[in-house]
Amino acid sequence: MNRDQLFQEIVSKKSFLCVGLDTDLTKIPEHLLGEEDPIFAFNKEIVAATEDLCVAYKPNIAFYECYGTKGWESLRKTCEILPKNTLRIADAKRGDIGNTSKMYAQAFFDPAVSGLDFDAITIAPYMGEDSVTPFLEFENKWAIVLALTSNAGSKNFQNFANRGDKQLFEEVIDQVNTWGSTDNLMYVVGATRGEAFLNIRAHAPDHFLLVPGVGAQGGSLEDVCKYGMNAQCGLLVNSTRAIIYASSGRDFAEKAREEAIKVQKQMEAELIRKGIL
Amino acid sequence: MNRDQLFQEIVSKKSFLCVGLDTDLTKIPEHLLGEEDPIFAFNKEIVAATEDLCVAYKPNIAFYECYGTKGWESLRKTCEILPKNTLRIADAKRGDIGNTSKMYAQAFFDPAVSGLDFDAITIAPYMGEDSVTPFLEFENKWAIVLALTSNAGSKNFQNFANRGDKQLFEEVIDQVNTWGSTDNLMYVVGATRGEAFLNIRAHAPDHFLLVPGVGAQGGSLEDVCKYGMNAQCGLLVNSTRAIIYASSGRDFAEKAREEAIKVQKQMEAELIRKGIL
Numbered sequence: 430m431n432r433d434q435l436f437q438e439i440v441s442k443k444s445f446l447c448v449g450l451d452t453d454l455t456k457i458p459e460h461l462l463g464e465e466d467p468i469f470a471f472n473k474e475i476v477a478a479t480e481d482l483c484v485a486y487k488p489n490i491a492f493y494e495c496y497g498t499k500g501w502e503s504l505r506k507t508c509e510i511l512p513k514n515t516l517r518i519a520d521a522k523r524g525d526i527g528n529t530s531k532m533y534a535q536a537f538f539d540p541a542v543s544g545l546d547f548d549a550i551t552i553a554p555y556m557g558e559d560s561v562t563p564f565l566e567f568e569n570k571w572a573i574v575l576a577l578t579s580n581a582g583s584k585n586f587q588n589f590a591n592r593g594d595k596q597l598f599e600e601v602i603d604q605v606n607t608w609g610s611t612d613n614l615m616y617v618v619g620a621t622r623g624e625a626f627l628n629i630r631a632h633a634p635d636h637f638l639l640v641p642g643v644g645a646q647g648g649s650l651e652d653v654c655k656y657g658m659n660a661q662c663g664l665l666v667n668s669t670r671a672i673i674y675a676s677s678g679r680d681f682a683e684k685a686r687e688e689a690i691k692v693q694k695q696m697e698a699e700l701i702r703k704g705i706l
Numbered sequence: 707m708n709r710d711q712l713f714q715e716i717v718s719k720k721s722f723l724c725v726g727l728d729t730d731l732t733k734i735p736e737h738l739l740g741e742e743d744p745i746f747a748f749n750k751e752i753v754a755a756t757e758d759l760c761v762a763y764k765p766n767i768a769f770y771e772c773y774g775t776k777g778w779e780s781l782r783k784t785c786e787i788l789p790k791n792t793l794r795i796a797d798a799k800r801g802d803i804g805n806t807s808k809m810y811a812q813a814f815f816d817p818a819v820s821g822l823d824f825d826a827i828t829i830a831p832y833m834g835e836d837s838v839t840p841f842l843e844f845e846n847k848w849a850i851v852l853a854l855t856s857n858a859g860s861k862n863f864q865n866f867a868n869r870g871d872k873q874l875f876e877e878v879i880d881q882v883n884t885w886g887s888t889d890n891l892m893y894v895v896g897a898t899r900g901e902a903f904l905n906i907r908a909h910a911p912d913h914f915l916l917v918p919g920v921g922a923q924g925g926s927l928e929d930v931c932k933y934g935m936n937a938q939c940g941l942l943v944n945s946t947r948a949i950i951y952a953s954s955g956r957d958f959a960e961k962a963r964e965e966a967i968k969v970q971k972q973m974e975a976e977l978i979r980k981g982i983l
Contacts, residue, residue: 451806491802491809497820498782500813501775522802524830525768526857529728532768536777543774553801553830555852557859575832580803582834589877592869600866 430516430548431569432612432661435637438484438514439662443697443706446689447485447518447639449669450475450507451492456674458681468493468503471681473510475673478682482689485516485665487639505544516665518573518639519547527559538567549573551617551639554601558608565609572614574605577629579619579642602632611635620666623652630657637663644671650692654699662705668692707793707825708846709889709938712914715761715791716939720974720983723966724762724795724916726946727752727784728769733951735958745770745780748958750787752950755959759966762793762942764916782821793942795850795916796824804836815844826850828894828916831878835885842886849891851882854906856896856919879909888912897943900929907934914940921948927969931976939982945969 430438439445450472454462457471464470476486493504511517523533533550540546549571552561564572577587577598587598602616618629620642629638638657642648643666650666658664672692676684700706707715716722727749731739734748741747753763770781788794800810810827817823826848829838841849854864854875864875879893895906897919906915915934919925920943927943934941949969953961977983 489802489806489809491800491806491813495809495813495816495820497813497822498775498778500820501778505775520802522800522830522833523768525766525797525799526855526859529766529768532766532772536768536772536774539772543772543777545774553799553832555830555832555863556799556855556857557862557864559857559859561859578803578833580833580836582803582836582838585834585881586832586874586878587834589866589874590868591866597863597866597874601863604862 432637435484435516436661439700440706442481442484442693443700444482444484444693445662445664445666445696445700446483446692447487447516447665447667448475448479448483448672448689449520449667450486450488450673451669452673453492456677458677458679460679466503466506468500469506472507474682475685476510476512478686479672479689480512480515482686482693483515485518486511487518487520487667490519490521508545508547516549516571517547518549518551519545520551522551522553522575524553524556524560526556527563530560531563534563534567538564538570549615551575554605561605562608565613570613572609573639574601574614574616576602576616577618577625579621579648583619599628599632602629606633611637615639615665617641618657620648620653623649623656626653626657630659635659635663637665639665639667641667644668650695650699654703658699658703660705662700666696709914712761712793713938716977717983719758719761719970720977721759721761721970722939722941722943722973722977723760723969724764724793724942724944725752725756725760725949725966726797726944727763727765727950728946729765729950730769733954735954735956737956743780743783745777746783749784751959752962753787753789755963756949756966757789757792759963759970760792762795763788764795764797764944767796767798785822785824793826794824795826795828796822797828799828799830799852801830801833801837803833804840807837808840811840811844815841815847826892828852831882838882839885842890847890849886850916851878851891851893853879853893854895854902856898856925860896876905876909879906883910888914892916892942894918895934897925897930900926900933903930903934907936912936912940914942916942916944918944921945927972927976931980935976935980937982939977943973
């Protein structure tokens with residue numbers, strides 16, 4: 430999916446919602462545990478209930494990988510049913526030396542090799558340029574590089590500042606910008622402090638940003654939009670728990686839809702406020 | 707495997723060699739390609755030919771993951787045959803927010819959940835403390851945190867320096883040191899410049915270091931030992947291509963053994979020079 434297609438989906442669905450698929454056997458409804466593949470069964474119903482309300486899905490790879498071979502099969506089946514008119518993001522936080530990142534890129538982007546056909550993958554930038562560029566060589570695929578995350582540990586290194594008071598996450602954005610373009614790079618920026626987006630936009634005015642941390646983690650959608658939205662929206666705001674675990678009963682998909690509608694309505698208002706709709 | 711056991715293996719095998727299992731279908735001998743699982747068949751012969759000469763094996767997870775579910779099954783079978791008297795390292799470069807790193811830790815450390823029983827995993831530190839600590843909660847298991855890597859891109863961010871000329875990789879070691887101990891933390895330090903180990907040892911005098919970059923990547927074993935070895939050896943030096951791809955013929959395992967013996971002999975000389983043997 431390219432940048433224009435993504436923007437068209439945002440306009441047409443009046444939404445920039447990304448639904449996180451952190452599917453956890455200890456949290457999904459009990460009646461699904463008897464299924465042959467409970468994780469896939471859960472995801473299938475969640476996707477069917479939300480696909481007209483969101484523009485992206487983001488399976489968190491750890492939640493599949495922790496079940497080894499079986500979990501990777503659940504991931505493959507999930508990837509297969511994710512609608513092609515959504516941005517299918519592998520939240521994998523990969524990154525290694527060049528020849529190894531090339532293998533990770535095949536793992537998530539080349540279905541002929543791996544069986545997986547994601548559109549985007551999250552990347553940890555610590556190992557630098559050759560760890561990122563192999564993901565940029567696939568047409569209409571995206572590397573979503575960690576910049577400023579929303580977890581407690583984000584402050585340990587991401588705020589490490591140089592002589593000129595430039596922080597590591599700013600240096601990451603400035604350098605990574607030169608390795609690709611707004612057509613194949615996005616950044617992960619946590620939503621815990623909406624005003625931080627002013628600074629992010631000084632470094633990456635036009636890039637799409639993948640934003641976790643709204644909702645359960647305490648970030649405000651209004652602030653994120655106020656400080657982070659650009660003329661092409663430029664935001665994919667992720668919500669996981671509030672949607673996929675809205676109910677632990679047989680009505681889980683229906684309740685997930687109700688929660689997704691609430692978020693979509695807020696997003697529609699923000700898109701109107703910005704003049705995009 | 708704990709620290710004492712690792713040191714005992716080093717003394718008993720007169721070696722601190724780690725054999726990398728970056729098993730690549732385009733590089734293994736052609737006669738194996740007809741096997742049901744060529745990657746596993748290759749690894750099995752390599753392990754049998756080298757297990758008395760090395761103290762660690764390090765499958766590079768990308769080389770398995772790129773084949774999706776099937777690759778993860780090759781990884782599971784490989785992990786199963788890695789000798790328990792070697793440190794079994796998953797070279798995975800994982801790292802995510804706390805609850806997700808916990809799932810990655812289960813993926814590699816908890817065979818009851820995932821089928822994989824590695825002793826150690828490589829970790830990218832960008833997301834900070836809560837991304838690392840879940841790996842430290844398993845007894846006799848290790849987090850091997852990226853500090854200074856040997857690839858071209860290492861300079862992009864790892865050398866980013868603060869007001870006091872402290873570089874990011876030094877800050878990583880100093881902070882990560884406080885999250886665990888020399889009994890559950892190691893660091894990845896590339897061997898491209900042996901003298902860099904003087905500085906590393908100023909920050910981590912007692913930790914084990916996992917050292918890639920000797921051999922094919924140009925680092926010198928002698929320099930690494932001169933500047934990096936401590937009283938308990940403190941080094942695991944990785945070699946991959948020079949050993950596992952020593953021959954592409956039917957004699958690949960025999961040739962791998964010959965190469966491993968050469969490295970082991972050099973290591974024995976270094977251990978004697980240091981007074982460890």
